[in-house]
Amino acid sequence: MAKQKRIVCYAINGAGLGHLTRLRTVAKWLRRYASLLDERPPEILFLTSSDASDTLADAGFAAFKIPSKTVARKTELNKLEYRRLAKHFVWNTLGVFSPDLLVVDTFPSGSFDELFQVLDGPFKTSFVYRNVKPEYASRATFRSALRMYDSIVAPHGMIESQRGGFAAHDGELRFSGEVIQFEHEDLLPAEQARRQLGVDPNQKLVYVSAGGGGDCDAEQQLQSLVRALQQMDNVQLLVGAGPLYRGERLAGENVIWYDGPGIANYFAALDAAVSAAGYNPFHELLFARVPTAFYAQDKIADDQSERIASATQVRACERIADWTDATEVLGVVDRMLDESVAAEMRTACESMLPSNGASRCAIELLRPLYDDARLEWAQRVLTPRLANRLEQLTGSAATMAAWLTPLMPQDQMRSLMSHPGIENVINQLSPSAATEVQQVLALSDQSDGHLMIESRLIELLESIARLDPSQQTALADASLKSIVAVMKKQPLGGELQADWATWICDIVDSVARLIKRDATSTADPLGTLEWLRLYRAFPRIVDVDALGAAELFQRLVADHLERGDQVHEINQAIQVLKLTHPRVTKLLLENALAGLTT
Known part of the structure; x- marks a missing residue:
């Protein structure tokens, strides 16, 4: 397990809400991706002057706040003293918290030009370069501060590259698309x-x-x-x-x-x-x-x-x-x-504006901390729809790695966009041509295996979401354990179709059928959690695939229930079957089922 990352988001500005909203939106994706890549959630801290900082707590982020410039003016705080206090607030917080990454929005030198003293500190730096007026972008402090960042991302489409302050920008700049706070x-x-x-x-x-x-x-x-x-x-x-x-x-x-x-x-x-x-x-x-x-x-x-x-x-x-x-x-x-x-x-x-650039923006901000291949994998497997479903059921981004690392490992998930020469080619195109190429490449990935797996996972999670709300988190956890257990019992090499995506989809479908069985059954004495626990104990059937094994399992349990057996008796019968037959075949199990019936 990797070291837990610490990230500071700098949202100190004037009277608007834009910086805070944009960074809060991106920070959700920073948390999701870092949780997936490090297998543990990062610590994310906001430094802000916004009078709407309570929206950060609502989104699950901690914040240290100074008075906004509006409040400082209304309460007649001495302007020089306010600036001095604000600067030391920023410096001391960064020194004590010791982040791995500092993310700043719109004003590269800080709202008080205080970041010049810390941008060369012992942490990586990323800048969200929202387009600004040319006269503002041409300021010496603005241009000097830009050169001190490890990664700069514009929350705009490529078509924006020739407008405003971007027209005079001479450094590396990546465009993510516009950051929207909702899907x-x-x-x-x-x-x-x-x-x-x-x-x-x-x-x-x-x-x-x-x-x-x-x-x-x-x-x-x-x-x-x-x-x-x-x-x-x-x-x-x-x-x-x-x-x-x-x-x-x-x-x-x-x-x-x-x-x-x-x-x-x-x-x-x-x-x-x-x-x-x-x-x-x-x-x-x-x-x-x-x-x-x-x-x-x-x-x-x-x-x-x-x-x-x-x-x-x-x-x-x-x-x-x-x-x-x-x-x-x-x-x-x-x-x-x-x-x-x-x-x-x-x-x-x-x-x-066909798509939301929030996730792409987060990927670019994290680039100083992770290698390109890892980031490409994370962006590929963790889509907005899947992230929302996982968070709704589990209540945390911390489960991202537990679900996606075993089911969609990096060595199985590749795309044309990950080719090392693609980005260089795109950067040489005009903004409109680059956008068109990126859209075509994105469409070419639609048939890839990760989307098949994503679709099955979402169906499974939605089936769980329709059950008793008090048990949904436990059911999600039990479903994941069951999927991983079947992956070990029914390895890819033993499947009839040696294709990773098809194999995973069959396993997910086998668990989903047990979940859906609960939704249609009114007289089943076993709850879904018990069905899943028994399924994890069920032996490998050496001559059938995952779906075939799941069908035999359901028949076995159903026959025992018809006989009036309790859950511990069914579990005992499964254990006896495993102990007495090191290799369980379809014929052997069907004979056992025939014996139960007679």
């Missing part, structure tokens, strides 16, 4: 979301947002937009104030106020949206395929106007030039509520 399957179904919000099925639902709520104009923006949109007939407004909002709460007959985290869960129910164009709300709404009109907020480093322009060029969104102009706002929203226009915009959103 499509995480969203509530539209009808369920509308019921929870209390929205009439015949009404249009329009989302109104000023981003995270910390912008100095957030209150005025929400008031102006809501006042304008309340004039529309048959429209319900969902106002996402954001966790940082400190202004007046808005109310009205057609206004639903929401100021907590998790507003994205309801995005599938939206007919349209009006939102600020910060990195997170912009990409989340596009990814959820919501017809949206964006307006730009003025930020030091973030060029929201350029972000909007890139999407309007492909008709993936609308632009609101003046959020105080009610006529403009009403006209844009009314146009987006037209079904034909909305359908065209949803299609454009899907084309512009």
